[in-house]
């Protein structure tokens with residue numbers, strides 16, 4: 001991602017995270033500009049015919065922040081990534097977004113291949129992230145723990161967690177009060193990949 005891609009990436013957020021996901025949680029141009037400033041090699045886009053059809057944002061966090069398994073905001077230091085540190089151990093996935101019209105064509109997997117490649121070539125300990133579980137509330141399953149376990153063993157499908165598991169991530173547990181996300185009951189599935 002370069003500064004010329006920012007307006008297309010902001011537009012993509014609107015297409016990919018429609019209500020009930022809160023617009024307040026979309027990246028603004030000022031956030032993406034800051035990401036490019038602090039960690040340019042960790043911000044990527046997918047482009048088709050000049051249009052941004054995918055985006056992928058990352059930062060690096062310390063081992064203690066990863067082990068704390070805290071909220072999104074406390075882990076990365078908010079949308080301006082105040083906790084990003086090149087001395088950390090963990091490439092942390094902030095966002096992966098593919099335009100609805102371009103899904104299931106391998107763009108998400110290509111971004112994950114870049115994430116894993118970055119971990120390997122920079123000798124980091126892991127890739128980790130907190131993953132939305134947007135089909136949890138509508139599933140009727142009683143707890144997020146039970147739901148994530150069912151998704152992890154392939155007995156239920158979640159439109160976000162299932163693809164990330166197929167890309168090679170491993171389920172580690174539930175983080176409650178991760179971010180304001182009604183469909184996920186404000187929780188996230190903690191996912192990890194080790195090189």
Ligand SMILES: CC(C)(COP(=O)(O)OP(=O)(O)OC[C@H]1O[C@@H](n2cnc3c(N)ncnc32)[C@H](O)[C@@H]1OP(=O)(O)O)[C@@H](O)C(=O)NCCC(=O)NCCS
Nearest residue numbers: 096097098103104105106107108109131132159162163166
């Ligand atoms: C999750 C997301 C990034 C996946 O991107 P994508 O480009 O469609 O993924 P790919 O085409 O690379 O698919 C990777 C694997 O996931 C599977 N997959 C994709 N969408 C799926 C779905 N809805 N349900 C089950 N499996 C799915 C694919 O079949 C593929 O598996 P396979 O190669 O083993 O057959 C995309 O759906 C998206 O942008 N969602 C909205 C934004 C979002 O929620 N981001 C994550 C925030 S934590």
